[in-house]
Amino acid sequence: MTQQGTRQGPGLASQRTAPPTRRFASVVRAGSRVTPERARSHNRALVLQELYRSEGLSRADLARAVGLTRVTISDLVADLIADGLVIELGLRSDVRPGKPATLLDINRTGFAVVALDLSYDNLFRGVVTDLDGTVQHRDQTDVTGVTGDDAVAAVAALLDRLVARAAAPVLGVGVGSPGIVDDAGTVLSAPNLGWADVPLQALLAERTDLPVVVANDANAAALAERTFGGGQEDAVLIRVGRGVGSGLVIGGLLVRGAHSAAGELGHVVVGTDGGDVCACGKSGCLETWLAIPRLQARLEAAPDAEARRAALAAAGERLGISLAPVVGALNLGEVVLSGPLDLLDGSLLESAAETIRSRTMADAFGGPAVRMTTLGRDIVVLGAAVMVLTGQLGVF
Amino acid sequence: MTQQGTRQGPGLASQRTAPPTRRFASVVRAGSRVTPERARSHNRALVLQELYRSEGLSRADLARAVGLTRVTISDLVADLIADGLVIELGLRSDVRPGKPATLLDINRTGFAVVALDLSYDNLFRGVVTDLDGTVQHRDQTDVTGVTGDDAVAAVAALLDRLVARAAAPVLGVGVGSPGIVDDAGTVLSAPNLGWADVPLQALLAERTDLPVVVANDANAAALAERTFGGGQEDAVLIRVGRGVGSGLVIGGLLVRGAHSAAGELGHVVVGTDGGDVCACGKSGCLETWLAIPRLQARLEAAPDAEARRAALAAAGERLGISLAPVVGALNLGEVVLSGPLDLLDGSLLESAAETIRSRTMADAFGGPAVRMTTLGRDIVVLGAAVMVLTGQLGVF
DNA sequence: GTTCGTTAGTAAAGGTTACTAACAATTAAA
DNA sequence: TTTAATTGTTAGTAACCTTTACTAACGAAC
Secondary structure, eight states: OOOOTTOSSOOGGGGSSOOOSOOOOOOOOTTOOOOHHHHHHHHHHHHHHHHHHSSSEEHHHHHHHHOSOHHHHHHHHHHHHHTTSEEEEEEOOOOOSSSOOEEEEEOTTTSEEEEEEEEETTEEEEEEEOTTOOEEEEEEEEOTTOOHHHHHHHHHHHHHHHHHHOSSOEEEEEEEESSEEOTTSOEEEEGGGTEEEEOHHHHHHHHHOSOEEEEEHHHHHHHHHHHHSOOOSSEEEEEESSSEEEEEEETTEEOOOTTSOTTOOTTSBOSSSOOOBOTTSOBSBHHHHHSHHHHHHHHHHOSSHHHHHHHHHHHHHHHHHHHHHHHHHHTOSEEEEESOHHHHTTHHHHHHHHHHHHHSOOOTTOSOEEEEOSSGGGHHHHHHHHHHHHHHHOOO | OOOOTTOSSOOGGGGSSOOOSOOOOOOOOTTOOOOHHHHHHHHHHHHHHHHHHSSSEEHHHHHHHHOSOHHHHHHHHHHHHHTTSEEEEEEOOOOOSSSOOEEEEEOTTTSEEEEEEEEETTEEEEEEEOTTOOEEEEEEEEOTTOOHHHHHHHHHHHHHHHHHHOSSOEEEEEEEESSEEOTTSOEEEEGGGTEEEEOHHHHHHHHHOSOEEEEEHHHHHHHHHHHHSOOOSSEEEEEESSSEEEEEEETTEEOOOTTSOTTOOTTSBOSSSOOOBOTTSOBSBHHHHHSHHHHHHHHHHOSSHHHHHHHHHHHHHHHHHHHHHHHHHHTOSEEEEESOHHHHTTHHHHHHHHHHHHHSOOOTTOSOEEEEOSSGGGHHHHHHHHHHHHHHHOOO
């Protein structure tokens, strides 16, 4: 063989034998064989997703958007109509040549989702929504001093009442719970509710005979922000309340973590200059700077408005300090805060944003957007509803 | 309808109309319709992946592992054998009833991968490997003072030499480059090489007429650790050299970031007590504590062994401080270091591990494992090879 | 040595899926 | 009126995986 040195062109060695003709672009997760049936339900989910995002599409529109042929789309749509998930809206009234299209939409009020938020102080809240996330009914129950099995019973009772009030078949139940929740919906640890290894998903699924999904409240909130709040594909949601939690969305997918504990940011120590002692035993945890009770105490101790502003700014700075490495390492595009507007939305948020920018590499895009959620107090129940939609319809 | 109140059992409302019979577990990415052909290549990739991980499997073993029938597996294997990707090893010699199995394996030496590492000081390194990542040939080229187009030419020349030396058809080319690299393999920014918006992937693909993948060096290293180094599904790899970079693997997948800049941890400010001025203009960046030149300068300035140990421990502590929020937020199972063993593997690593543990919530699993990589200096080229295997075979 | 049970791999038939090709229906524009 | 464009359906085809049934090969028990 001749010496090629730095000669241009492909090396001869690679041409002695023909390389395999086919290329495999798909990266595959273990145990995920694709049968024709699975492929079909995947394509069904694609159609639903497209309809979910933009109502008023025709079968031909769907074919163009999804990439399947009109014939296949017609077949899939017929299935979906038969299942009651899709409805025909009538003919399109456009002025253009050709046969007028029949517009379709998801049957948005044809099914209901029941969603619960267990993360409030002494209160369980729940809603019934349609497939759009529009709240159709609310309910709540006081759980002051209620823990352990009694708290589980309170969840079940609230859930029963909500399911009874649903005006359409219930697609499933979503629950946002405080604490650490594993993939199977078992609450591994929720100190405030006195829960340890409570198989909430299994308990509620057996009781209601409905699909049930359980996840951490801040994680659910992150999903809600992604789906209903216009959140980016790479974002973190910080939930400030009695404690501090967070949910991370990376590449559009929720991060669960090695031990299902992703988002547990409240007990990470911030800075290198000490800080207050935390309930967890360490000093200077993010919670000691940012949790609402601590923040309110500082505000009450402040002599004047300027001191109050400084206290909020200091809390925001601490948040920024702890988020900067996360934003940098993950190259997040967005940081969203959820919690009391009067405390968070102002100098606290501004200070957090400025701190993050000054401590990370200001890339060509000017650092991440830092903002409040627009979803308000419903963010967790909406996230719980998203989990149901994702699990049952493949929509997200 | 009767009032249900807190009565047990499923609400009647949900039973008025039958819910849709089918459930859709699959969550779907936009634009990813599944045709039968795509399903087939997905299943092919599954078979390859299973063979890749554990050699010496029979068709029947594959059927059990993948979940497809023996018939389908036989058909897929016949395809793979025809393509030269799989070979028969002969009969299994076990002592057990039944017809002896014909063992299969990936044709590990039947194809070659060419991989480059552009992240060294004044040096481009490259290797030819087989499908196992076993290095079969090495080459390198000095690039002291070479930047811009000349550096691109040096890459191309090295690549040509390597391709010419490959003893089997080249499956593809992987490149680990310093700087920020986007999805298309364009190096958006690599100051040390004087590169900005260099379409390296396109340039090399056109020149060699081979599949080319380009990614950031630390990101590639993270993939190598995951595939060849026994890395966990949720881990971060820290690469310490002239600068400090990192690569994150979440749920087994590499994180790319909102602007393809995931892993840029070197210029995140650490702590709240100032620090040295960095080349980027800020003070107290992780690089000012951890980059090898800075570390060596501190060691030379140290009067005795104890002071040198303290300097290393201080650097490790800074690493731990900046990683703690990342480990906490993502619930990482593992932190892996890559770089000079004599500096990193000792009090620096121990100090980093201890700092991370003391600053995050010590969960029931005792915090993340913190260790050195076992892949040594080849980690980036191996990661580049993994990218090729992933892209061309769906193996990872 | 024969029979039985087990395992590996192949062959044929069948059902599902999505595709191409062709066509009817409908409307705007020439 | 004719032409072009668009929608949605029907009919037929190719690809895929499955079920069922088969042969081959082996160990164990009698």
